[in-house]
Amino acid sequence: NAGVTQTPKFRILKIGQSMTLQCAQDMNHNYMYWYRQDPGMGLKLIYYSVGAGITDKGEVPNGYNVSRSTTEDFPLRLELAAPSQTSVYFCASSPHTAGQGSHEQYFGPGTRLTVT
Amino acid sequence: GQQLNQSPQSMFIQEGEDVSMNCTSSSIFNTWLWYKQDPGEGPVLLIALYKAGELTSNGRLTAQFGITRKDSFLNISASIPSDVGIYFCAGLFGNEKLTFGTGTRLTIIP
Numbered sequence: 001n002a003g004v005t006q007t008p009k010f011r012i013l014k015i016g017q018s019m020t021l022q023c024a025q026d027m028n029h030n031y032m033y034w035y036r037q038d039p040g041m042g043l044k045l046i047y048y049s050v051g052a053g054i055t056d057k058g059e060v061p062n063g064y065n066v067s068r069s070t071t072e073d074f075p076l077r078l079e080l081a082a083p084s085q086t087s088v089y090f091c092a093s094s095p096h097t098a099g100q101g102s103h104e105q106y107f108g109p110g111t112r113l114t115v116t
Numbered sequence: 117g118q119q120l121n122q123s124p125q126s127m128f129i130q131e132g133e134d135v136s137m138n139c140t141s142s143s144i145f146n147t148w149l150w151y152k153q154d155p156g157e158g159p160v161l162l163i164a165l166y167k168a169g170e171l172t173s174n175g176r177l178t179a180q181f182g183i184t185r186k187d188s189f190l191n192i193s194a195s196i197p198s199d200v201g202i203y204f205c206a207g208l209f210g211n212e213k214l215t216f217g218t219g220t221r222l223t224i225i226p
Binding site for chain 2: 004041042043045048058090092103104105106107108109110
């Protein structure tokens with residue numbers, strides 16, 4: 001299993017540009033998450049999904065959109081990039097089925113985004 | 117939202133020393149997770165705890181689920197250079213979303 005994969009690894013955007021951060025998992029996990037991590041800080045939840053076709057806002061959703069058309073993929077869209085969105089973005093997945101171990105989240109390697 | 121206070125924020129130790137860090141919450145959790153993040157990488161799950169009072173080991177790492185359900189502790193014995201990184205705690209209670217601590221940065225002094 002590749003686990004959770006993210007593309008691209010790095011990206012520089014100009015203010016106002018749009019882009020989609022890709023995330024895929026091959027573990028057949030129901031739950032998927034997007035976090036951002038600012039320098040020296042912890043992880044803040046942007047959006048999450050409990051299954052295909054279902055998404056919900058996290059702590060910091062403004063400026064982002066998501067979709068979940070398949071179990072495997074959970075892309076994050078930035079429509080009008082702003083300097084405040086400069087961050088490292090992590091995607092994670094979790095099996096979230098009944099039983100112990102179901103809430104453990106597994107992370108991808110991250111996408112480093114700079115908006116200038 | 118919920119806040120997890122993690123301490124210390126940073127640690128500077130010598131190789132071979134033992135390390136202790138903790139995480140406290142104003143709310144109770146029913147799951148505690150400990151992650152390690154290497155520079156430029158995503159967090160990697162180290163230990164998961166599911167019951168108050170539970171003590172779980174993973175090699176040189178030992179973590180405990182506090183009896184009050186509002187805290188958790190991580191110990192690393194006989195530290196080695198590859199232990200360098202940022203350690204995050206995360207807690208979960210009854211919903212889909214983890215709350216993450218602010219991290220403890222571990223540095224080993226040569």
